[in-house]
Amino acid sequence: MSTKYDVVVLGSMHLDIKAFTATYPKHGDTATAKSITMIPGGKGANQAVAAAKLGGKVAMLGSVGNDGAGKQILDDLDSWNVDTRFVRRSEDLGTGTFIVEIDDSSENTMVGTMGADNSTTEQDIKTAMSQIDAPVLDLQLETCKESIMTALEEGRKKGMYIILDPAPADNYFREAMRYADCVTPNQQETERITGIKVNNRVDALNAAKAIVELGPKTAIVKMGDAGSVVYHEGQVYEIDAVKVNAVDSVCAGDVFAGALAVHYSQHKDFLAAVNFANRAAALKVSRVGNHFAFPTSDEMR
Template identity: 35%
Template sequence: MSIVVIGSLNMDMVVRTKRAPEAGETLFGQEFALSPGGKGANQAVAAARLGAEVTMIGRVGKDSFGSGLLEVMKQEQVHTGYISQSESQSTGVASIVLDEEGENRIIVVPGANVEMKPADIEALESVIRQAGIVVMQLETDLNMVEAAAAIASRHGIPVILNPAPAQPLGDELLHQVTYLTPNETEAGILAGIPVESVDDAERAARILLQKGVQHIIVTLGSKGALIVNASGSLHVPGFPVQAVDTVAAGDSFNGALAWQLTRGKTLDEAVRFANAVGALAVGKAGAIPSLPRLQEVKQFLQEAAEAEPGAQ
């Protein structure tokens, strides 16, 4: 079954520095790079590199960044027929400061990404209703996201919503979400409570469950992920690795999760696989350049299994 990703396409402008500057401070950086990204594009390519059939819905500007992003998506075997080009807005950009610990600070200027409105997505109902699963994030117009979720719900299509960047969401939207994938910070914002531990993450997830989400998967970085649904909760351990760049960690997780679910895997199997994909992604620099291919993930999981205590 195919995956339809509805979301953002950005050109990432990445500066590497030993540490992020304080307010009013100027620092020298070590490296600058332009890297194709955007949460929607990252998630689409993450799934495509694993072997999924992926269609992307989004918008770029009629500029060099937009042309470059379209070319990258085509090279990655993502169907680009529903990525439109704005007549008035520039392609979205993200300014990323990456420190030597691999942590990032990001400012997104969404540009053409937020130009897509409910009417635009309603015109693509025939594309959404044929999907095996729909994947969305929050770097686009929220009203458009709500309209897309309503269309998917109407046709019984599962929806993965990665609620990033975090913002308050209405219960009507949450009720139409099959799989909500916040990190700890986002879970806390959505639930209205501080999240500083796995127990806090579960409490936040329980609040979101009451708002109508079917499955909440809280990503916990190197600690893995926590699944919470009507059946209970399950902590799926992560794969500790040395982080080089965490920019696309969550996006790689979501793309992998979608691919596994369309292949009929159980949720805990899908989350374990997605944890592995995320671990591999943080080990390389860049957003799209860091996303692993299926053979890399298989080898990584095999080596992890062999390293487990009691493994033959």
């Protein structure tokens, strides 16, 4: 018998080591950070927590290592009421780890290893999806291609609405676009997919149309504080950014994706979901921190 959820998330779960600095050190330099924290992250975990904190019943798919970092991540997900029963514990690979550097402008640069994130198998996904009933599948490109393609295929078979966050840009592969209903790239990811450099909303619209030609029904091109351009069912919508005092841009895109997924799953109003996601991401940018800084459903009322 299947368990009912609002959103199923396939994605990465890894430990983020975040260093806050005044400015990025030059190549070869040593810099002293203002602070360093070690917290659970990964695009998949972030999006699952975002959806759960905004009132969704969420199942997590993916893999962690059978190590202390993996336990920390699973404990964190459990604390936010994300169902982790389908998460694989790898005996062969350690939990993925990323180093995140954030400067005074709130921009971030990352480097890391995927570790167990790349160990999820076709059978892991098929077994999990056979036990799941949900209207929305949310995924990124931060796990292995095998797991992504299997989830896309199984999600399509089950008639799920598929939201693809095509990040990171370096992991993009065109085949995934044939299965996605909605694709949500930022400027860098948009250029990777379409070859169009997005400098303004005209560029964003041209890119969104090019994305839709690859298969999705909808494209949302995100431009940070310049807002977003949505090309949905042949119609164009320009969404202004919510003005906030930006202090930490890390996870903004993940909050957007999680918020979009949970709102659409519960209300089936796409444009309302986009605006909800836009507000949720803005609220996150105004706060320093990871999962504890994500907005809650009460704060979004």
